[in-house]
Amino acid sequence: MVLLPIALAGCLGNDESRPTSFVEDSNAASQRYPDNYRPELLAFMRTYLNNPVGVRNAEIAEPVQRTVGGRLRYVSCLRFYPRESDGAYREMRERAVMFVSGRLDRxxxxxxxVCAGAAYAPFPEMEKMQR
Structure with missing residues (x-):
């Protein structure tokens, strides 16, 4: 019984040669703009971060189309300082969020x-996240 979650976790590894995708990838030449990227991103970050409360200096770049892995994607970039489990703040984190067909993919x-040259703006909604 204990081996099942471990075996499944191996399937979701962060190996760049086999990316995990959560939405259907039509590989279309043009992608739909992710209209709801902010609320969708906040919902995801609540589960991604060990402690979503207390994020500091959050910044976001509006989604722009970029070619990633040979495919056209809308990409939004984030910078933030998460609160660690001991309550301290350490290094800034920078993450790219990719969208396929207007939905958060990974x-x-x-x-x-991926985020080189991104134009960041304050993202106060992320700093106000609760559990």
Whole structure:
């Protein structure tokens, strides 16, 4: 019984050669703009962060179309300082969020290349997140 969750967790690894996608990928030449990217992103971040309360200096870049892995995607970039489990704040995190067909598809943790040149603006909604 204990082996089942471990076996399934291996399927969702962060291996760049086999990305995990949560929505149907039509691989269309043009993608639909993610109209609800802010609320969708906030809902995702509540589950992604160990402690969504107390995020500081959150910034977001509006989704822009970029070619990622040979495919056209809308990408929004985030920068923020999460509160660690001990209550302290450490290094800033930068994440890229990819959208397929207007829906959040995945979060890229190593986002420095994807987010190069992003125009950030304050994201106070993320700083106000609750559990």
């Amino acid at each position: 979060l890229v943790e190593n986002a420095s290349e």
